[in-house]
Amino acid sequence: MKQQTWTNYIIVALLTTQLFIGYLGIPLMSGSRFSVDCKPDIIIVGENEGGKPPVVVESDESVARRETLKRDLDKGLFILVNKQNPVDSSYKPDDLTAIKYFAPDRPPEGRVMRAEAAEAFNRLSEVAAKEGYEIIVTTAYRSYEFQTTLYNNYVKRNGQQKADTFSAQPGKSEHQTGLAADVSSPSVGYQLTEDYIHTPEGKWLNDNAYKFGFIIRFPKGKDSITGYMYEPWHIRYVGKTAAKEIFNEGFTLEEYLEKEI
16 A cells, blocks of 8 residues: 555656746747746656655756757747747847858858858768768848848749748748758759759758758648748758757657747
């Protein structure tokens, strides 16, 4: 009977852990009202001697994860920009840095990303090249003004309803954060096409981007969540910890911010 009582106690403790383990609870940037509640892994220690309750502690791995995500949050890597969370027209990162590997026939203003993201993409491109795949940026950072011109052109050509499925309205493009990039390869003529996923480069990117801190931002079958069609060429930097978890779980960024942290 006593053993069963302690078993019940442990189950209750597990179910109520969130009530007494500290979380981050820090709001994201860009008007998003998500918070980071890094759910910890717990370990029950102690032998319940003398009628004392078991001690519930957080694992070292879980602590390290929370601390990493907290640092990435503080650096603004989880800024959420989508149709519901716009940024101001004046928003511009102050650490935009040139990318080494880019399509030469595209505007030079789009060859920059935030410093950490630019460094990560350079590593991604170099590792891919060593394995026989050329992956370069076609456009990364876009100013509010550039996105306005781009979006208006798409609306004129395709109509607003269609344009809104693949192009962001001004202020609602995460390209403006300096953390997103469109990439391509010679196998598709450096174009942005859904067929990219059927190329060796596109498959490599899909399977390896997370190792460098990037995710495929608009996955297939998730348009009802992201608001955009599948884009196997569009990557977004979130840091290695979040990228790996998003990849493993098959989440969108929206789902990850809501459910995992």
